[in-house]
Amino acid sequence: MECKKSAVDLTDLALGIVVLGIVVSVGATILVNVRDTNTSGSISYNLSDKAAQGLSEYGNWFKIIVIVGVAAVILALIFMAFGRGASTVGSTY
Numbered sequence: 001m002e003c004k005k006s007a008v009d010l011t012d013l014a015l016g017i018v019v020l021g022i023v024v025s026v027g028a029t030i031l032v033n034v035r036d037t038n039t040s041g042s043i044s045y046n047l048s049d050k051a052a053q054g055l056s057e058y059g060n061w062f063k064i065i066v067i068v069g070v071a072a073v074i075l076a077l078i079f080m081a082f083g084r085g086a087s088t089v090g091s092t093y
Helices: 011-037 043-082
Strands: none
């Protein structure tokens, strides 16, 4: 009897992407509100402004992070379908 591996579970990837999206959007909203309530040149204004710029830069990379995650899932499916595990016995060349 041969045990087959189950397919890759996409729940963790999807949940991670949703959580990251929520954290970035809520964090950016809070930082922009803090920045707008302070006077220009103050420490809290400068700190919240730099943090908001950092989160917006992360937003630019978010698409790439999603693409890499999907590519990893596709590669895992390909290796599970066609690859041989280390536990299989085969010929040595």
